[in-house]
Amino acid sequence: MKEQKDARLAEAMTVYGDYLVRLCYTYVQDWAVAEDVVQDTFVKYYEKMEQFREESSVKTYLYRIAINHCHSYLTSWRYKKLQVIDSWSKLMGNSIDPASELIANEEDALLVAAIEKLSTKYKDVILLFHFANFSLKEVSQALYIPENTVKTRLRRARQMVGLTLEEGGFEYGSNS
Structure with missing residues (x-):
């Protein structure tokens, strides 16, 4: 055993x-x-x-x-x-060098910051789906919520992240 x-x-x-x-x-x-x-x-x-x-x-x-x-x-x-x-x-x-820290990986930092601003219920869904590569069903099981709720939260989380990035001068998914 x-x-x-x-x-x-x-x-x-x-x-x-x-x-x-x-x-x-x-x-x-x-x-x-x-x-x-x-x-x-x-x-x-x-x-x-x-x-x-x-x-x-x-x-x-x-x-x-x-x-x-x-x-x-x-x-x-x-x-x-x-x-x-x-x-x-x-x-x-x-701090080491604030200017260098700010410039380095600016888009990644903005994406992380945008995700960090999300409330826990949205952050959990987006992290599990996009970064842990869970299926919708697996996210549903992990968070003990219905699959349709996962879809709704994922859509809303993406919208909120996109809006945050646009406010920061970046288009979601662009390489500018």
Whole structure:
């Protein structure tokens, strides 16, 4: 039994580990924290493996756990404290080179910023669909919402991101 659990965990870590780290990074914007969140995700998966009813895929199950851990982290005191410290450091001039930071990858930064502005319900859908390459059905299963709700939220999220990018002087999807 334990050998089977260990084998299932090892397989899940091999198959989904990198994807989960990238997904978590889109939420927490820190590679070390993203790796910690993924580690916690796999620990929880291992602990709850017997309770997994296989109503969805292991991929969907792991992504749901990871997203929940990301949400918990983003609402934690630790994260809020780090944000205050980071903001203070930038105000005090400890930033490397603000001009270079601003110019580098401007379009990518604007896209990330536009996605970051979305409320959680829209951000979850757009990240899972576009960045984790989930199908509509998998997003529906991961978020415990109807597939039509996923479609609606995805459409609205794209519209909001597009409007934010247009306000910033960029057309959504252009290379200008």
